[in-house]
Amino acid sequence: MHVNLLDFDRDGLIGHCASLGEKGFRATQLFRWIHQRGVADFSHMTDLAQSLRQKLANSARVEGLKPLSQHQSADGTIKWLFDVGDGNAIETVFIPEDDRGTLCISSQAGCAVGCRFCSTGHQGFSRQLSSGEIIAQLWHAEHYLRTRLGQSERVISNVVMMGMGEPLQNYHALVPALRAMLDDHGYGLSRRRLTVSTSGVVPMIERLAQDCPVALAVSLHAPTDELRDQLVPINKKYPLAELLQACQGYLAHAPRDFITFEYCMLDGVNDRDEDARALVELMRHGAGQGIHAKFNLIPFNPFPASGLRRSSAAQVQRFAQHLQDRGFVTTVRKTRGDDIDAACGQLAGDVKDRTDVASRMNRHPIPIAIEKSEARPHEH
Ligand code: SAH
Ligand code: SF4
Secondary structure, eight states, rough: OOGGGGOOOHHHHHHHHHHOOOOHHHHHHIIEEEEEEEOGGGGGGGSSOOOHHHHHHEEEOOOOOOOEEEEOTTSSSSSEEEOOOBBBEEEEEEEEETTTEEEEEOEEEOOSOOOOOOOOHHHEEEEEEEEOHHHHOOOHHHHHHHHHHTTTOOOEEEEEEEESSHHHHSHHHHHHHHHHOOTTTTTTTOOGEEEEEOOOHHHHHHHHHHHHOOOEEEEEOOOSSSHHHHSSSSGGGGHHHHHHHHHHHHHOOSSSEEEEEEEEBBTTTSSSHHHHHHHHHHHTTTTTTOOOEEEEEOOOOOGGOOOOOOOOHHHHHHHHHHHTTTOOOEOOOOEEEEEEEEOOOOOOOOSSSSSHHHHHHHOOOOOOSSSTTTTTGGGO
């Protein structure tokens, strides 16, 4: 079986080229052809020696993901549904803004964490994505957009690992993909503009700090262990005290001097005034003491099986104001692309019946909250 070169970061590619008897700078040239120019066909890589192109053709391939569909919202948000085999699909969302282009990437088909308010979590875990399948989402979107806009410079300036899946439960595949995103010979993203979002896999937060520190967003969603145990089941394994300690440790390595805490606003569950007070208490005098924290409130995107409701706009505002008044920078995630179905926690999972998915996507546009402001705090 020919290896897929999308699975490698540049060091990996250097290793592969060495096994073919080629020097490191050849691997860098090859890496640039693939990632910077979007070329998959070795015969088009004109500055590589014919002999190398032949060796590559005999041993390797550059294979992206197969798009099942692509939908564009009136506001420019684009959502791709990619086939990952065995009836599974993952989603990738591009969110254009005036001063940046953000891509929201999936890390797993399904998710094993099983958060109460997340439809991916309700679907369960199907399988890990490979490094190649993670980076292929950026590869596809970036080169599609460049071609469409007729421009040769970069379109995607920010990446958030906030699609389907828990990135830190697919750590070994995640890290090479992050490295390819950061590499100046790849996508050249700044560490501050690359965000990993996690439900709180404590040991892997610690490893990420060592291996590949990028901006960190932590899905908090509750101010107490009692409530978080119910909403984010991984809290039973890594409770708030451990999670917040890991966040504190991460800051010593992070490219930003703060952690973004995401908080999904659920009517009557975690959005009450007493929850806001408990949150401030946690961050001021509890386990979060001393952490430079920013909050990103996400109005819940409902789905039928959740049995939960979205907080009222007034309550979201009230909650935000409470935090803001006590010195915490707080943003509310804006709704974008509400004419296509691309919501946080609503992304397509099990696609056993593809025809049905295709028709569902056309029939039922679900209002969505798209990652607009979660990347914004990182810009200050
Ligand atoms: N697994 C990672 C990253 C993917 S989820 C994590 O949980 O952080 C990205 C964000 O969307 C998380 O903050 C998650 O809590 C939130 N989310 C999940 N389901 C949602 C829903 N139905 N409505 C709004 N936000 C949701
Ligand atoms: Fe998994 Fe994140 Fe959804 Fe929780 S919110 S089930 S961790 S994808």
